[in-house]
Amino acid sequence: MDGATDDHKAGIAKWFLLRSPPGQIQQVAKDVQKILMSDKLYQQAASEAFPIYNMEQMICLELPDGSGQVLVSNCGALDSTHYLDLRTAQVATVDHIKQICTKIRPATDEELPxxxxxxxxxxxxxxxxxxxxxxxxxxxxxxxxxxxxxxxxxxxxxxxxxxxxxxxxxxxxxxxxxxxxxxxxxxxxxxxxxxxxxxxxxxxxxxxxxxxxxxxxxxxxxxxxxxxxxxxxxxxxxxxxxxxxxxLLSLEESYSKLSDNTFKELRRKLPVTRTLFAWNNALQLSLSREVTRELSNLLFYRSS
Structure with a gap:
């Protein structure tokens, strides 16, 4: 980031934080903080990125008194740090960077339907x-x-x-x-x-x-x-x-065709080695096997 302004650096850091995979923003944040080498710039980027990320991901946080959970979303946002939980009729105060609920209060009549x-x-x-x-x-x-x-x-x-x-x-x-x-x-x-x-x-x-x-x-x-x-x-x-x-069924059907269709399109039909790829044994290859298994697991197979 040599030559970039502080705002530009913070903007790049925010970009990386917002594109963190599900549940991995804390890990990405640690790396971003090391790269920035500035607590001030990191706090600037994190304070902007974490609230957006948490609401987009719809993270769920435990209420401090153990009475339930609050779903962090645009729908329940009263302001940038307060979120409504209608199930318990309470308003939760959220620390976005730490991803915790710090306190709660009863919702007012005006905040309830x-x-x-x-x-x-x-x-x-x-x-x-x-x-x-x-x-x-x-x-x-x-x-x-x-x-x-x-x-x-x-x-x-x-x-x-x-x-x-x-x-x-x-x-x-x-x-x-x-x-x-x-x-x-x-x-x-x-x-x-x-x-x-x-x-x-x-x-x-x-x-x-x-x-x-x-x-x-x-x-x-x-x-x-x-x-x-x-x-x-x-x-x-x-x-x-x-x-x-x-x-979900349409996704499962797509996964079953990964080796026959998707991966074939990602590879040259005749590699530079001039050796044809053995597509009939594609399921034996690590990438095909592992991606099919892991992505299928991540979609929460449900019993009917």
Whole structure:
């Protein structure tokens, strides 16, 4: 970084921090700090990068009193360090760089949705929690009201956002991965409809004797009829389960074809050695075998 200004150096450091694989920003931060050789520049970069990274990764932190967890996300952010946990009706103060929750306080009435909206939100949250506990090892979820939080029975439509965050970090096995999904739920009382639009983001990183990453997205949508809160919750979570399972199956099918299709496209058909590559034995090769195994494991195989 010789010749670069301090702002430029901090900007480069921030770039590297933001592109850390799931669960690895602390390790990247240690290397960045050594390269910068300046605590001031490191703090500048870290103070900007960590909040963005934590919200993008939707990290989940234990509450200090052990009453639950808070999911760090844009949906629950009250400001840059305070995050709402509607399940416990508390506000958590987060130290982004240390990635810990330092204290909590009760949420005020103004920070909570109306009683009518809360009926739907809490019902979906309870049903979503069951799904996540079944499907995702060490997974977390939360449901927020992201529009129309003051809506009452005869008022304007409102929007809920369901978040799912699950990760598998195994540094000793040189692998990490995350599954993050965001489902926006539009509740329209006038039309008696509930519309869903969702996005799933999967990232897997395998770095033993190399550096291989998978970074892929899926988008889906569906709708159901507006009913009572419990029936709506069941319908909404069934849609989410169906869409995500469908996407997972498509990924598994892609992995099964890695050796036959993807890796072939990465190699010259006739290498400079003029020796044809034995594709019929590709599964015996370390890269093919290990990537297929590790990436499949990182997608949290689920029992049906």
């Amino acid at each position: 109306s009683g009518f909206v809360e009926e739907y939100r809490s019902a979906i949250d309870s049903e979503l929690l069951k799904y996540v506990e079944e499907a995702f090892p060490r997974g977390s979820c939360a449901v927020f009201c992201t529009a129309g939080s003051t809506a009452e029975e005869d008022d304007a439509p409102f929007e809920l956002t369901a978040l799912i965050s699950a990760s598998k970090i195994s540094h000793q096995n040189f692998s990490s991965g995350s599954w993050r999904s965001t489902w926006k739920i539009q509740v329209n009382q006038e039309l008696q409809s509930v519309d869903l639009t969702g996005k799933v983001h999967v990232n897997a990183h395998y770095f033993e004797e190399g550096n291989v990453q998978l970074d892929t997205n899926y988008e889906g949508s569906d709708s159901t009829v507006l009913q009572n809160p419990l029936d709506v919750a069941t319908a909404v979570v069934n849609i989410i389960r169906s869409k995500e399972s469908e996407y």
